[in-house]
Amino acid sequence: MKRFKLLQQNLQIRSKALIFVEMLVLSILCLSLFLLRTNSGQAVMSRASQIAEGINPLKGEHEKNGETKNDYIKWVDFGVTSEAMNQAFRFDVDTCRENVHLNWVDLLAYLGTKYGGDFSKYKPEHMDALARQLKDGATVEDLTKDMKHYSYYRDAYGAVLDGMVGEFQAEIPASEAPASYLPSGITGGAQGGPATVWVTKYGLKAFSPIAKGFPYSDFDDFGVARSYGFKRQHLGHDLIGQVGTPVIAVESGFVEAIGWNQYGGWRLGIRSFDRKRYYYYAHLRKNYPYQSNLKEGSIVQAGDVIGYLGRTGYSSKENTNNIDEPHLHFGLELIFDESQKDSNNEIWVSCYELVKFLSLNRCETYKVEGTKEWTRRYQTKDPVVPATPSEAESQSGQASLSQYGSSG
Helix, strand or coil, rough: CCCHHHHHHHHHHHHHHHHHHHHHHHHHHHHHHHHCCCCHHHHHHHHHHHCCCCEHHHHHHCEECCCEEECCCCCCCCCHHHHHHHHHHHHHHHHHCCCCCCHHHHHHHHHHHHHCCCHHHHHHHHHHHHHHHHHCCCCHHHHCCCCCCCCHHHHHHHHHCCEEEEEEEEEHHHHHHCHHHHHCCCCCCCCCCEEEEEEEEEEECCCCECCCCCCCCCCCCCCECCCCCCCCECCCEEEEEECCCECCCCCCCCEEEEECCCCCEEEEEEEEECCCEEEEECCCCCCCEEEECCCCEECCCCCEEEEEEEEEECCCCCEEEEECCCCCEEEEEECCHHEEEEEEECCCCHHHHHHHHCCCCCCCCEHHHHHHHEEECECCCCCCCCCCCHHHHHHHHCCCCCCCCCCC
């Protein structure tokens, strides 16, 4: 009888052990299926593989067999505040003619590295202290030599901001021009003198996407839920205004996409000449969305009127108003490698703080009599714009003219 009980207990123990092993094997199989079949699982495996191979997941710094290979950036969280951008910009402009010229992106990248990208930690005195060190003879290289991720933040922030500040030519009223820019013996605004003159400036050459004098309201809506078509995040910034408000080219570039998109309605995609930025303007006006001279490959200067605010979109049928509230959907995609464009690895960044900063420079426009169009009152000449049509065709033709764009 005792032997029978012992046998029974042994069988129970073995059964429990067998059940445990079976459950363990089943769990491993389920985990394997998760890792292989789901996006999040593949991301985990990819990240683990990157770490195992010595790759920095932020920038793709790859170290293998003693050699380092810099891969392209795959993720950017642009959280720089407009206050920080404005302070860095002022340092840049104020020192542009001095022996030590402070580059605004360098300043922001240094603080971004110190903060781990979290600009809620930003204080003006932090940038003041950095500026003093640089003016006293320290170099950016000296100050960042032990900062492991500085190069990442410099490249990431530079991809957003590098094309926005620099030297350019601007047309201004003669009455505001320095005497050195006026013909000999002519005072500004004098009868018989020129109405406008061209001057060389250094400063903010990028513009707000909404023309001067036209009201708009906005809030930080990047990443909020959208459900038309499929559930997704809002990868842009909405500026709510009046139908017909002139929309301005933020930066010089060429038209890479133009036409109807069922999410964005009538939309425009403009690529910067360094090819790192794709500006997306969506939900443009019904019937007359764009300037009449625009087509794929067209060159635009920063500050040009490119289209008109509306409420088109959310329809597979062209020229349909299905957006409840008139607004401009303004998006900015960063492109470090052409494989990222029109893919599952696109990098769209929040533009709320950037648009606040760009409100420093809003383009003055006027209505062209007898037409539905507005145009800028004063022109600019950006040195990055190709000088000849053949150069322009060469630059704009390097990329395929994509039909992609973030949904509104």
